[in-house]
Amino acid sequence: MALHKITKIIALILGVAGVIFWGMLVAKGDEAIRDSGGEGLDMILYVAYLIFAIVCFAVLVFVVKGVFQGDIKKTLISIGAVALIVVISYVLAEGTESLTKDGEIVTAQTSKWIGTGLYAFYIMAILAIASMVFSGVKKLTTR
Structure with missing residues:
Protein backbone atom coordinates (compact mmCIF):
# COMPACT_ATOMS: atom_id res chain seq x y z
CA MET A 1 0.00 0.00 0.00
CA ALA A 2 2.90 2.38 0.68
CA LEU A 3 4.10 2.04 -2.93
CA HIS A 4 0.65 3.05 -4.14
CA LYS A 5 0.73 6.22 -2.01
CA ILE A 6 4.23 7.08 -3.23
CA THR A 7 3.22 6.71 -6.88
CA LYS A 8 0.11 8.85 -6.29
CA ILE A 9 2.27 11.60 -4.78
CA ILE A 10 4.77 11.39 -7.65
CA ALA A 11 1.93 11.49 -10.18
CA LEU A 12 0.50 14.56 -8.46
CA ILE A 13 3.88 16.32 -8.47
CA LEU A 14 4.44 15.49 -12.15
CA GLY A 15 0.93 16.64 -13.01
CA VAL A 16 1.44 19.97 -11.25
CA ALA A 17 4.82 20.41 -12.99
CA GLY A 18 3.16 19.70 -16.33
CA VAL A 19 0.46 22.27 -15.70
CA ILE A 20 3.06 24.87 -14.66
CA PHE A 21 5.19 24.28 -17.76
CA TRP A 22 2.10 24.30 -19.99
CA GLY A 23 1.13 27.62 -18.42
CA MET A 24 4.61 28.96 -19.12
CA LEU A 25 4.28 27.97 -22.79
CA VAL A 26 0.84 29.53 -23.10
CA ALA A 27 1.95 32.72 -21.34
CA LYS A 28 4.86 33.19 -23.77
CA GLY A 29 2.64 32.87 -26.81
CA ASP A 30 3.42 31.41 -30.20
CA GLU A 31 5.08 34.46 -31.68
CA ALA A 32 7.38 34.98 -28.69
CA ILE A 33 8.49 31.36 -28.89
CA ARG A 34 9.09 31.60 -32.66
CA ASP A 35 10.99 34.87 -32.29
CA SER A 36 13.25 33.46 -29.57
CA GLY A 37 14.14 30.50 -31.75
CA GLY A 38 12.74 28.13 -29.14
CA GLU A 39 15.00 29.46 -26.41
CA GLY A 40 13.74 28.22 -23.06
CA LEU A 41 11.93 25.32 -24.64
CA ASP A 42 14.95 23.10 -24.14
CA MET A 43 14.40 23.05 -20.38
CA ILE A 44 10.72 22.20 -20.84
CA LEU A 45 11.57 19.45 -23.32
CA TYR A 46 14.17 17.95 -20.98
CA VAL A 47 11.60 17.91 -18.17
CA ALA A 48 9.11 16.28 -20.54
CA TYR A 49 11.69 13.63 -21.48
CA LEU A 50 12.45 13.02 -17.80
CA ILE A 51 8.76 12.67 -16.95
CA PHE A 52 8.27 10.33 -19.90
CA ALA A 53 11.19 8.17 -18.73
CA ILE A 54 9.81 8.05 -15.19
CA VAL A 55 6.37 7.05 -16.45
CA CYS A 56 7.82 4.34 -18.72
CA PHE A 57 9.90 2.98 -15.86
CA ALA A 58 6.89 2.94 -13.52
CA VAL A 59 4.76 1.17 -16.12
CA LEU A 60 7.46 -1.47 -16.67
CA VAL A 61 7.85 -2.04 -12.92
CA PHE A 62 4.12 -2.48 -12.39
CA VAL A 63 3.70 -4.69 -15.46
CA VAL A 64 6.53 -6.99 -14.39
CA LYS A 65 5.21 -7.00 -10.82
CA GLY A 66 1.71 -7.83 -12.08
CA VAL A 67 2.98 -10.61 -14.33
CA PHE A 68 4.75 -12.36 -11.48
CA GLN A 69 1.87 -11.88 -9.04
CA GLY A 70 -0.89 -12.82 -11.47
CA ASP A 71 -1.58 -15.65 -13.83
CA ILE A 72 1.35 -15.84 -16.26
CA LYS A 73 -0.64 -18.06 -18.64
CA LYS A 74 -3.31 -15.37 -19.15
CA THR A 75 -0.64 -12.71 -19.61
CA LEU A 76 1.13 -14.76 -22.29
CA ILE A 77 -2.17 -15.42 -24.05
CA SER A 78 -2.89 -11.67 -24.10
CA ILE A 79 0.59 -10.89 -25.45
CA TYR A 90 1.27 -6.56 -41.33
CA VAL A 91 -0.04 -9.09 -43.84
CA LEU A 92 -3.01 -6.84 -44.73
CA ALA A 93 -0.92 -3.68 -45.09
CA GLU A 94 0.40 -2.57 -48.45
CA GLY A 95 3.75 -0.88 -48.83
CA THR A 107 10.05 3.96 -48.40
CA ALA A 108 7.82 0.98 -49.08
CA GLN A 109 8.81 -0.61 -45.76
CA THR A 110 7.95 2.53 -43.79
CA SER A 111 4.65 2.75 -45.63
CA LYS A 112 3.93 -0.90 -44.79
CA TRP A 113 4.60 -0.31 -41.09
CA ILE A 114 2.36 2.75 -41.08
CA GLY A 115 -0.39 0.65 -42.64
CA ALA A 125 -10.95 -0.56 -31.86
CA ILE A 126 -13.50 -2.92 -33.41
CA LEU A 127 -12.75 -5.57 -30.79
CA ALA A 128 -13.09 -3.02 -27.97
CA ILE A 129 -16.40 -1.73 -29.29
CA ALA A 130 -17.69 -5.28 -29.83
CA SER A 131 -16.73 -6.28 -26.29
CA MET A 132 -18.52 -3.22 -24.84
CA VAL A 133 -21.65 -3.98 -26.88
CA PHE A 134 -21.51 -7.66 -25.90
CA SER A 135 -21.08 -6.75 -22.24
CA GLY A 136 -24.02 -4.31 -22.37
CA VAL A 137 -26.28 -6.81 -24.12
CA LYS A 138 -25.29 -9.51 -21.65
CA LYS A 139 -26.14 -7.24 -18.70
CA LEU A 140 -29.52 -6.40 -20.21
CA THR A 141 -30.43 -10.02 -20.90
CA THR A 142 -29.39 -11.40 -17.51
CA ARG A 143 -31.58 -9.05 -15.48
Whole structure:
Protein backbone atom coordinates (compact mmCIF):
# COMPACT_ATOMS: atom_id res chain seq x y z
CA MET A 1 0.00 0.00 0.00
CA ALA A 2 2.90 2.38 0.68
CA LEU A 3 4.10 2.04 -2.93
CA HIS A 4 0.65 3.05 -4.14
CA LYS A 5 0.73 6.22 -2.01
CA ILE A 6 4.23 7.08 -3.23
CA THR A 7 3.22 6.71 -6.88
CA LYS A 8 0.11 8.85 -6.29
CA ILE A 9 2.27 11.60 -4.78
CA ILE A 10 4.77 11.39 -7.65
CA ALA A 11 1.93 11.49 -10.18
CA LEU A 12 0.50 14.56 -8.46
CA ILE A 13 3.88 16.32 -8.47
CA LEU A 14 4.44 15.49 -12.15
CA GLY A 15 0.93 16.64 -13.01
CA VAL A 16 1.44 19.97 -11.25
CA ALA A 17 4.82 20.41 -12.99
CA GLY A 18 3.16 19.70 -16.33
CA VAL A 19 0.46 22.27 -15.70
CA ILE A 20 3.06 24.87 -14.66
CA PHE A 21 5.19 24.28 -17.76
CA TRP A 22 2.10 24.30 -19.99
CA GLY A 23 1.13 27.62 -18.42
CA MET A 24 4.61 28.96 -19.12
CA LEU A 25 4.28 27.97 -22.79
CA VAL A 26 0.84 29.53 -23.10
CA ALA A 27 1.95 32.72 -21.34
CA LYS A 28 4.86 33.19 -23.77
CA GLY A 29 2.64 32.87 -26.81
CA ASP A 30 3.42 31.41 -30.20
CA GLU A 31 5.08 34.46 -31.68
CA ALA A 32 7.38 34.98 -28.69
CA ILE A 33 8.49 31.36 -28.89
CA ARG A 34 9.09 31.60 -32.66
CA ASP A 35 10.99 34.87 -32.29
CA SER A 36 13.25 33.46 -29.57
CA GLY A 37 14.14 30.50 -31.75
CA GLY A 38 12.74 28.13 -29.14
CA GLU A 39 15.00 29.46 -26.41
CA GLY A 40 13.74 28.22 -23.06
CA LEU A 41 11.93 25.32 -24.64
CA ASP A 42 14.95 23.10 -24.14
CA MET A 43 14.40 23.05 -20.38
CA ILE A 44 10.72 22.20 -20.84
CA LEU A 45 11.57 19.45 -23.32
CA TYR A 46 14.17 17.95 -20.98
CA VAL A 47 11.60 17.91 -18.17
CA ALA A 48 9.11 16.28 -20.54
CA TYR A 49 11.69 13.63 -21.48
CA LEU A 50 12.45 13.02 -17.80
CA ILE A 51 8.76 12.67 -16.95
CA PHE A 52 8.27 10.33 -19.90
CA ALA A 53 11.19 8.17 -18.73
CA ILE A 54 9.81 8.05 -15.19
CA VAL A 55 6.37 7.05 -16.45
CA CYS A 56 7.82 4.34 -18.72
CA PHE A 57 9.90 2.98 -15.86
CA ALA A 58 6.89 2.94 -13.52
CA VAL A 59 4.76 1.17 -16.12
CA LEU A 60 7.46 -1.47 -16.67
CA VAL A 61 7.85 -2.04 -12.92
CA PHE A 62 4.12 -2.48 -12.39
CA VAL A 63 3.70 -4.69 -15.46
CA VAL A 64 6.53 -6.99 -14.39
CA LYS A 65 5.21 -7.00 -10.82
CA GLY A 66 1.71 -7.83 -12.08
CA VAL A 67 2.98 -10.61 -14.33
CA PHE A 68 4.75 -12.36 -11.48
CA GLN A 69 1.87 -11.88 -9.04
CA GLY A 70 -0.89 -12.82 -11.47
CA ASP A 71 -1.58 -15.65 -13.83
CA ILE A 72 1.35 -15.84 -16.26
CA LYS A 73 -0.64 -18.06 -18.64
CA LYS A 74 -3.31 -15.37 -19.15
CA THR A 75 -0.64 -12.71 -19.61
CA LEU A 76 1.13 -14.76 -22.29
CA ILE A 77 -2.17 -15.42 -24.05
CA SER A 78 -2.89 -11.67 -24.10
CA ILE A 79 0.59 -10.89 -25.45
CA GLY A 80 0.13 -13.60 -28.08
CA ALA A 81 -3.23 -12.14 -29.11
CA VAL A 82 -1.70 -8.68 -29.58
CA ALA A 83 1.19 -10.20 -31.54
CA LEU A 84 -1.31 -12.08 -33.72
CA ILE A 85 -3.19 -8.83 -34.42
CA VAL A 86 0.09 -7.15 -35.43
CA VAL A 87 0.99 -10.06 -37.73
CA ILE A 88 -2.46 -10.00 -39.36
CA SER A 89 -2.18 -6.23 -39.76
CA TYR A 90 1.27 -6.56 -41.33
CA VAL A 91 -0.04 -9.09 -43.84
CA LEU A 92 -3.01 -6.84 -44.73
CA ALA A 93 -0.92 -3.68 -45.09
CA GLU A 94 0.40 -2.57 -48.45
CA GLY A 95 3.75 -0.88 -48.83
CA THR A 96 4.20 1.55 -51.67
CA GLU A 97 6.95 4.10 -52.06
CA SER A 98 5.61 7.66 -52.16
CA LEU A 99 6.55 11.30 -51.74
CA THR A 100 5.57 13.58 -48.88
CA LYS A 101 4.37 17.13 -49.49
CA ASP A 102 7.92 18.29 -48.67
CA GLY A 103 9.32 16.10 -51.43
CA GLU A 104 10.86 13.48 -49.12
CA ILE A 105 10.63 9.83 -50.07
CA VAL A 106 8.65 7.43 -47.88
CA THR A 107 10.05 3.96 -48.40
CA ALA A 108 7.82 0.98 -49.08
CA GLN A 109 8.81 -0.61 -45.76
CA THR A 110 7.95 2.53 -43.79
CA SER A 111 4.65 2.75 -45.63
CA LYS A 112 3.93 -0.90 -44.79
CA TRP A 113 4.60 -0.31 -41.09
CA ILE A 114 2.36 2.75 -41.08
CA GLY A 115 -0.39 0.65 -42.64
CA THR A 116 0.27 -2.06 -40.08
CA GLY A 117 -0.24 0.40 -37.25
CA LEU A 118 -3.46 1.67 -38.78
CA TYR A 119 -4.87 -1.81 -39.36
CA ALA A 120 -3.89 -2.88 -35.83
CA PHE A 121 -5.63 0.20 -34.42
CA TYR A 122 -8.78 -0.52 -36.45
CA ILE A 123 -8.87 -4.18 -35.41
CA MET A 124 -8.36 -3.36 -31.73
CA ALA A 125 -10.95 -0.56 -31.86
CA ILE A 126 -13.50 -2.92 -33.41
CA LEU A 127 -12.75 -5.57 -30.79
CA ALA A 128 -13.09 -3.02 -27.97
CA ILE A 129 -16.40 -1.73 -29.29
CA ALA A 130 -17.69 -5.28 -29.83
CA SER A 131 -16.73 -6.28 -26.29
CA MET A 132 -18.52 -3.22 -24.84
CA VAL A 133 -21.65 -3.98 -26.88
CA PHE A 134 -21.51 -7.66 -25.90
CA SER A 135 -21.08 -6.75 -22.24
CA GLY A 136 -24.02 -4.31 -22.37
CA VAL A 137 -26.28 -6.81 -24.12
CA LYS A 138 -25.29 -9.51 -21.65
CA LYS A 139 -26.14 -7.24 -18.70
CA LEU A 140 -29.52 -6.40 -20.21
CA THR A 141 -30.43 -10.02 -20.90
CA THR A 142 -29.39 -11.40 -17.51
CA ARG A 143 -31.58 -9.05 -15.48
